[in-house]
Amino acid sequence: MYDIALLGVLLAAIAIGFGLGFLHATHRKKTVPSSRPPELSREYFVGLNYLLNEQPDEAINTFIQALGVNSETVDTHIALGKLFRTRGEADKAVSIHQNLLARPALSTATNQHIQLELARDFMALGVHDRAQRLLRSLLENAANSPYHQEAKRLLIDLLEREKEWQDALDIAQPLLKQQPGMRHPAAHWLCELALEEIHQSSRALARKHLKKALQLDECCVRASLLIAKLEMENGHYQRAIEYLDRIPRQDIAHIPTLLPALKSAYERNNDLAGFETHLYQLLGQAPYTSVIVALGELIHRRDGVESAIERTGEWLREAPSLGGLDYLVDLYLESQRLSGKTPPDSRLLLLKHHTDALLEDRPRHRCRHCGFTSENLEWQCPSCRRWGTIKPITGIEGE
Ligand SMILES: [Zn+2]
Incomplete structure (x- = not known):
């Protein structure tokens, strides 16, 4: 760990050394022939000595003193701050960036760049309120600055971390039209707001947020799932099923996600035949294990274990899976129990032992x-x- 840190400091030292050498070379250009090597400052060698003695903090302090702040070195100072931050020493980055901001002669753009870096330092330190103040001030005062978009992105990231969903939406709102990629997270913020409303028993407001989420992102599976749950609470099972039915079209990979709610909606609606038809429809779309097992269970309950074995076996031939095999072994064990075979076939028990271990x-x-x-x-x-x-x-x- 220490070696990595030291390497980082060494790299910085090389960069500074190069910068110093370059500056000296530039200063001397008019008077010294170009064949002579550029002269390095005394502080550079003092700093190098600290580095060789494995005193990186002293080395960095010496380098910073040697460098001085002017328009040519300010980028090196900013880079040093970043280096400290990535090393996990954001407090040192803060002091470098604050030290820079105290200089009156900086250009407006440089000042904004440093403020952005300082906001990142505070975020890294977990001091979110100070980061937020800096970013909001940047957004207010730097509307046309090249750092405006980045400040916005950082502020949204910060508000997400703070779970300030409405504030994140307010900041992102002007971007939603030009940047379709923003609509997807924004739909999730609306789902988060809906959950807060559900928690406070304001279901009408929750529904409003969820509908808006679907307007922003028509593929928002989470919004469909939450609306379906609200419909179920109101006893509107058929409407719940309609919302759940949208999910495979929104994202087919979420069929296993919707199954528990779908089962519950049909059961409460006393419509197991409807559930079976719906499951066959899902099986046609994607033969996932969870759909096969749910269908197997329905057949098991209605027609008995032998029918369930036969049908599940057929589906698993088409779409083999470990979970499906485990379920099929369960059915075989149940069949043996019902036929009075005790203890069950040891080969089946061994197979069950393996599938259990693999699924664990x-x-x-x-x-x-x-x-x-x-x-x-x-x-x-x-x-x-x-x-x-x-x-x-x-x-x-x-x-
Ligand atoms: Zn990830």
């Missing part, structure tokens, strides 16, 4: 962007912070 601790969801896996479905990936990228794992080992 298996993640059920994966982020399609960064590969993060989780047991439960999370709408914002905790790793890459993207919205809606975590989906059920399907296929041979999946749902």
Whole structure:
């Protein structure tokens, strides 16, 4: 760890050394023949000595003193600040950037650049209120600056972290038309607002947010799922089913996500035949294990275990999966129990032991962007912070 940090400092030192050498060379250009090597300042060698003695903090302080702040060195100071931040020493980055801001002679653009970096430092330190103040002031005072868009992006990121969904929406609102990519996260912020309203028993407001989410992003699975749940609470099972029915068209990978709600809606509506028809329709769209198992269960309850074995076996021949095999073994064990075979066939028990072991601790969801896996479905990936990228794992080992 220390080696990596030292390497970072060394790189900075080389950059500064080069910068100093270059500055000296520039100053001396008129009087010294170009064949002579540029002269380095005394502070550079003092700093180098600190580095060689493995005193990186003293080395950096010496280099900063040697460098002085002017229009030619300010970028090096900013780069040093960034270096500290990426090394996890955001407090030092803050002092470098604040020190720079105290200089009166900076250009407006440079001043804005430093403010942006300082906001990043405060974010890295978790001092979100100070970062937010800086970014809001940048947005107010730097409307035409090249840093305006970046300040907006950072502020939205910050507001998301603070769960200030309405504020994030207000900031993003002007961007939603020109930047379609923003509509997807904005639809999720509306879902978050809807959940807050549901928590406070304001279901009408929640519904308004969810409808708006679907207007912004017609493929927002989460909004369809939440509206379906609201419809179920009101006893409108058929309408709930209609919203759930949209989900495979919005994102086919979320069929396993909608199944529990779909089952519940049909059961409460006393319509198991309707559920079966719906499951066959889903099976035609994507033969996921969860759909096969749900259909197998329906047939098991209605026609008995032998029919369930026969049909499940047929579907699994077309779409083999570990979860499906595990379910089929369960059905075989049940069949043996019913026929009075005790204990059951040891080969079946061995097979069940293996499928159980393979399915144990298996993640059920994966982020399609960064590969993060989780047991439960999370709408914002905790790793890459993207919205809606975590989906059920399907296929041979999946749902
Ligand atoms: Zn991710």
